[in-house]
Amino acid sequence: MSVEPKKWGVIYNPKAGTRKVKKRWKEIKEYMDSKGVDYDYVQSEGFGSVERLAKILANNGYRTIVVVGGDGALNDAINGIMLSDAEDKNDIALGFIPNGIGNDFARYWGLSTEYKPAVDCIINHRLKKIDVGYCNFYDGKEHQRRYFLNAVNIGLGARIVKITDQTKRFWGVKFLSYVAALFSLIFERKLYRMHLRINDEHIRGRIMTVCVGSAWGWGQTPSAVPYNGWLDVSVIYRPEFLQIISGLWMLIQGRILNHKVVKSYRTKKVKVLRAQNASVDLDGRLLPKHFPLEVGILPEKTTLIIPN
Template identity: 50%
Template structure:
């Protein structure tokens, strides 16, 4: 077996439907050569191939695995790593070069899509920080106990529906701005509140709720004070505002003042129990999941992943 202790394993996840993906990789490749990085490179075709290729890197002893992708690809990578033996996981560090439709976890660390050179210089310094992962525990349609880890957030309700619309419209229009605009227009036809029953710390919440965000990090602006290294989850519960207040809420979301809206109720906790969330979509790190059957819970596991952070 070739020596992989000092060699990066790089997984390139091209954006679907983007014609410039080859130019993007060529630019990354030039930056890697300029920084004398020794690496092996593979390219994903879909979500299943991400899992297969990350497992290949882990099983072949790579100690530094760099994801060139967005939140969903990074989510797949950490879930693969969490399924490995803890002794193996302890030796592996995960790095990120943002290249997705949504790069919220990258933005948390000030990693920018258009500054590849700086990102690679930071990764080369190999500054490791142990970070937390959130975890959703649920039953699937077969009644089997399942779980899924997340770096950024779990969304329940309207925001998950909007993210689903945005991904669908992005495939049609290609443009982020157009896809988001049409998602907002289509939002008019979406259900705006859901009957929920939640347990957060000692509080029992039973009422109609528009959306819930459980954040291990910034949660696409909905949990702006969350940090992935304090062993806690930030939770934003949003009650159903009037339509004018709804658009005010989106304005505050985009300006980083989401928690100032009077319909937003913030919490900090180690566990959220969702006893009921009738017909509410659930997304994990921006990707829609099949709605869990019955009640489910979201917890946090402290300092379980080695993540390469900026200097």
């Protein structure tokens, strides 16, 4: 299939828990049309379809792939591109228009949920090579590799994602499910027996959550940079109740690394040898929990369209 080099392949992932799906896309489409954008459009249908569609677009010659969605949709898209058969997949320009509850990666680059600045950014087409994180694991049948742009969470962070996904049908709105899960689990303060290896140091103990970030990781790795070839790691041990309150405030302010129950590292690779009963997520996508896991970084492995 021959595609014009400047034509966008747009994947629209409807915002979870909203009834304004058609209205939102109509507004974005009308704005792109007013700007004279040349594009083909597909809408995702159910879990896993964004990854499949991104892979199809990459294999069929699209050099600019635009995702309208949140962190999870971006994760699906980078996996689709990385697992495609495109010879120049590292040079495929990935653009994004924030459209989800979780837009942490978009906020890192200074993009709000307003679609017009995001469309203008993609039109401007300023490119930057960024790192792609990976996670190797065994699914019980064969060895697998999944990719991420923002962060891997093990323990509390991933359990919040899991409960949010399970309860959003009850609440009807994913944001309410997320808030309910966050508060219930923080008060619970469950710990997990973990064994990690970071920079040849073995870390064993009862740990509440671990975040391995190439970017902000929802504030847990605030010093991480997605183009320096390194991973930042935050290991959070059990806080007292008052320390939870101060920790949430420091998280909002971007100072979580200063908290006394947080230990931070910078590394190229993390091995999770054990994390008993802990959930794992990559950019909000839950991973089958088969330990050990190996988390690493591939420097400048994909091309991102970024704001000026």
